[in-house]
Amino acid sequence: MSDIIPVRSGEELNDKTVKEFLIHHFPQLSEEDPLIINQFGTGASNLTYELKLGNWEGVLRRPPLGPVAPKAHDMKREFKILSALHPMFPPAPKPYLFSEDEEVVGSPFLIMERRHGILLNTDFPPDTPSSxxxxxxxxxxxxxxxxxxxxxxxxxxxxxxxxxxxxxxxxxxxxxxxxxxxxxxxxxxxxxxxxxxxxxxxxxxxxxxxxxxxxxxxxxxxxxxxxxxxxxxxxxxxxxxxxxxxxxxxxxxxxxxxxxxxxxxxxxxxxxxxxxxxxxxxxxxxxxxxxxxxxxxxxxxxxxxxxxxxxxxxxxxxxxxxxxxxxxxxxxxxxxxxxxxxxxxxxxxxxxxx
CATH class of the missing domain: 3.90.1200.10 (Aminoglycoside phosphotransferase (APH), C-terminal lobe)
Known part of the structure; x- marks a missing residue:
């Protein structure tokens, strides 16, 4: 089942600002390629986005909109955790970078690798019968x-x-x-x-x-x-x-x-x-x-x-x-x-x- 949806209303990112940030931090990317942003639909806490630019893929995570509970949604801490854990525990995705530049998406955020596979939430994919x-x-x-x-x-x-x-x-x-x-x-x-x-x-x-x-x-x-x-x-x-x-x-x-x-x-x-x-x-x-x-x-x-x-x-x-x-x-x-x-x-x- 696909966990990818179009970005929900009110949770959009600024495509131009995000693309400029990616081009600056990932030199292999080309300005000629369009940036495609979608959203991961599961989860009710942090906002998580799929980024595609040419053949490159990544995932951006940021806190939810509005005030958040103290010590919650700490992107810097999550980045540090993944940096330490990924080499020891393969299911943890590789983090690419953390940024405190709130002009990019309105809050601190991290970018990590895009993993692919089947997400199981409430049902199996249509071509996979339950057994x-x-x-x-x-x-x-x-x-x-x-x-x-x-x-x-x-x-x-x-x-x-x-x-x-x-x-x-x-x-x-x-x-x-x-x-x-x-x-x-x-x-x-x-x-x-x-x-x-x-x-x-x-x-x-x-x-x-x-x-x-x-x-x-x-x-x-x-x-x-x-x-x-x-x-x-x-x-x-x-x-x-x-x-x-x-x-x-x-x-x-x-x-x-x-x-x-x-x-x-x-x-x-x-x-x-x-x-x-x-x-x-x-x-x-x-x-x-x-x-x-x-x-x-x-x-x-x-x-x-x-x-x-x-x-x-x-x-x-x-x-x-x-x-x-x-x-x-x-x-x-x-x-x-x-x-x-x-x-x-x-x-x-x-x-x-x-």
Whole structure:
């Protein structure tokens, strides 16, 4: 399925300015060739564009329009992460450059290599029938890629300098609670039960690893025969911390067919993981535990926190829409999904107590 769309209204780039920048920084490019700009349609956070100039291709990433949360959408940090990670972890794309020149696109931005492949979001391509075997294969590939990432040695790289794994989980819990209240628009009565539970039940973290922290199918590309994962993207949240926080985040995106409809359809069509053959969350947990050797007995906590964290991300996006900072109609009902995620997080926290 193609993830490329024409640039959305209000999110256009200045073709002339961008082309001048590219010609200056990539001497092999020709002024005679037209610049073609399209947009990657998935994702609701950073704005990501496909650039084509002659035979050259690249990807430009910049923060969303309007005010953004403190420390969020840091393009310089993402550039540093990719620069360190790409040589050690092939699915991470190669970054080309970072620029703070806001006259080019209106904000700091980075440019990186263009990877090609099949994006799986909610459906398979029309010429690829769903099958139990393919669902299993893709599930295993995703889980094994996450295990592989968590095995990368970050010591002595810039990733060590950018991170502070000591006290990671506690900072995350308190930080995301603060972010929720900063972006709050609607009263959700059950929120206090959830945040109090998260604060009181923080588990001891396992040995820190590199974590992606936004690991899901629509941040990955696969070869056309689905034999390999050709790219993993959106490294904005990457850090060094508790690997089970990464597993929990992945599981919060991993819907299964028997989930409540409000959870499956909260962002539109259900993710591809509801189709036949894809692992259940329990199967995901079992395979990750077997491949990594880690103890996942406290995974219910990490899943509860991950659903809450996802709710906060959606709330921050809805806050921008609610306050007129974006007119993207995809976000107009996000507050309803926020409520669903918070209610589901509470149900996961209660489940272990039964």
């Amino acid at each position: 139990h075997e393919l669902g299993e294969k893709l599930s295993e590939m995703m889980i094994d890629t996450l295990v592989q990432l968590h095995q990368v040695n970050y010591k002595g790289t810039v990733l060590e300098e950018l991170s502070n794994p000591d006290g990671f989980l506690e900072r995350q819990v308190y930080g995301w609670i603060k972010r929720y209240h900063s972006a709050k628009t609607d009263d959700i009565k059950i929120i206090d039960e959830l945040t109090n539970w998260l604060v009181k039940n923080i588990p001891s973290s396992q040995e820190a690893t590199i974590i992606h922290y936004d690991f899901k199918f629509n941040n990955a590309l696969f070869s056309h025969d689905f034999s390999q994962l050709t790219g993993l993207f959106d490294w904005e949240m990457t850090t060094v911390g508790d690997p089970l926080a990464d597993v929990g985040a992945a599981l919060s995106y991993w819907c299964q067919n028997d989930d409540p409809d409000l959870l499956k359809y909260g962002l539109g069509k259900p993710p591809i993981t509801v189709k036949e053959g894809f692992y259940t969350r329990n199967q995901f947990i079992e395979r990750y535990a077997a491949k990594s050797g880690r103890d996942l007995s406290q995974i219910h906590y990490y899943m509860t926190f991950a659903y809450f964290k996802l709710a906060v991300i959606c709330q921050q996006i809805y806050y921008r829409y609610h306050n007129g900072q974006t007119n993207d109609k995809r976000f107009k009902d996000f507050h309803l999904y926020v409520k669903t995620l918070i209610e589901h997080a509470v149900s996961v926290s209660r489940e272990k107590a039964r």
